[in-house]
Amino acid sequence: MIDQIPSLIPYANPIYFAYVLIALIPLIAYMLWKEKRLPWYQSIVTLVFLYISFGGSSWKQGVALILYVVWQTVLVALYQKYRQKHNQSGVFYASIILAILPLFLTKLFPVFDFHISFIGFLGISYLTFKSVQVIIEFRDGVLKTYKIWDYIRFLLFFPTISSGPIDRFRRFQKELHNAPLRSDYADLLKLGVHRIFIGFLYKFIIGYYLGTLALPHLEKAALDGGLLSWQMLLYMYGYSLFLFFDFAGYSLFAVGVSNLMGYKTPMNFNKPFASWNIKEFWNRWHISLSTWFRDYVYMRLMFLLVKKKLFKSRVVASNIGYFGLFLLMGFWHGFTWFYILYGVFHATAICVNDWWLRLKKKHKNWPSNKWTHALAVVVTFHVVCASFLIFSGILDKLFFN
Structure with a gap:
């Protein structure tokens, strides 16, 4: 019963x-x-x-x-x-x-x-x-x-x-x-209500349209078109946006209800698709999770690698740390090959990003302005979307079903 x-x-x-x-x-x-x-x-x-x-x-x-x-x-x-x-x-x-x-x-x-x-x-x-x-x-x-x-x-x-x-x-x-004091709590109430309404927009309007109405058709077209088709590209964009609006909407609900109860629960998203490199993306996407893994996994792993002097180069130790961290995050999502590949993809992207930043320091005369910044945002957005394409599991359906 x-x-x-x-x-x-x-x-x-x-x-x-x-x-x-x-x-x-x-x-x-x-x-x-x-x-x-x-x-x-x-x-x-x-x-x-x-x-x-x-x-x-x-x-x-x-x-x-x-x-x-x-x-x-x-x-x-x-x-x-x-x-x-x-x-x-x-x-x-x-x-x-x-x-x-x-x-x-x-x-x-x-x-x-x-x-x-x-x-x-x-x-x-x-x-x-x-x-x-x-x-x-x-x-x-x-x-x-x-x-x-x-x-x-x-x-x-x-x-x-x-x-x-x-x-x-x-x-x-x-x-x-x-x-909180009465005046502070009144401000927190307003903020909580605002966040809940934005959450409704994200999850129940934009997220519903993308996830329920658009994605099934985009996925079918992508599977019919193949990996290198423009249909797969549309699916990649659609799924990435859905993932953001659905999860960010939920997070806004959670933070907003916490605010109504008088708690300043930390925010989870901060315009992640405006990030200019992959590290900045992880400072803006699922912030509470990424900072948890940074503080309690990556920093401790790095301390161990440096203390034990397992690698002569701090760069090598850092790269090993990134792969350990993102492999763990991949396994956390599930013991499935595309989640593991998702972790390897992000670890590789961060290692490449670090290499690029070190190279830029050696060439201080390279251009750095609003146009290069905009280009960096566009490139980062597509790298992130490519990772979400892996994360979505569509490649598993495409190659193994």
Whole structure:
């Protein structure tokens, strides 16, 4: 009987926003009146929306979410207690592996056509990034103590639970215990409403047109035309724009609803197609994810390579670091060849970009003006679109189906 009760994927249906508005009205009114939060009411709202998204027909995902939160909470608590007295690397790495294990299994099992209902759920990647972040910050000494309930609230913050943005625990914890002033909150409310309406434009109008109406026809034409056809080029542009408007729209919803609740959740996109090189693109695209990988994977990998002196050249070490980073990002998307190729493509693009920047430093007389800048933006846009063509999986359909 419970399987027949429909669940709502966050932000996928306009009805979801009606529920959000109704639920947040008391919270908004109280914060404007008292300049204080209502922790107990926010907890109730969180439970309600978790049930809306992970209950009913999605009850197996709900069970997986509960088991996952218990697993991560116990793991972080044990490591934090251990770290107060000890600092052995083996325990740290074991904790990281155990934190990643549920996500790893959800990515690995489908490769072998093996499915376990009580492991995967919508948003497991982003909760894993949060958990790993907290363990690393305990290891670094940035975090020394914490409240378990603050950590659980951090994991289960419902506006961002399914697809981010990936917040930082210290920033979130500070806002959790400090409500904004009335004037600041009024500005945050306006900003939140504005972002939600822009999100509607992106996801439900532009994204719907591109994804539902245009892309099926563009894909069919591209498969009929072949890899080097103009139809494939149109599909590449269409898919790239759809990916941006759909995901940026979702992110605007998540940030906007967070703003209504009095939280300054970080933005995830900043005009990425205006980037003038591939590094700048990753500073503007899925910002919370790219900065997470930069801070917790790439910088630590580089530190290890330099410390161990595995490579004499820092350039070689940097390039190895890029390939390690983007291969990991490729595997994170899925154990599929085109996701791995997507990672290799971006690593190669960044290495070429670094080589070009070093070459420009040696030739300071080369032109640098608004025209060269515009050319760089156009080239970067097409490099990114080519990577999204790989990411879309159409090449798999073209060559192997």
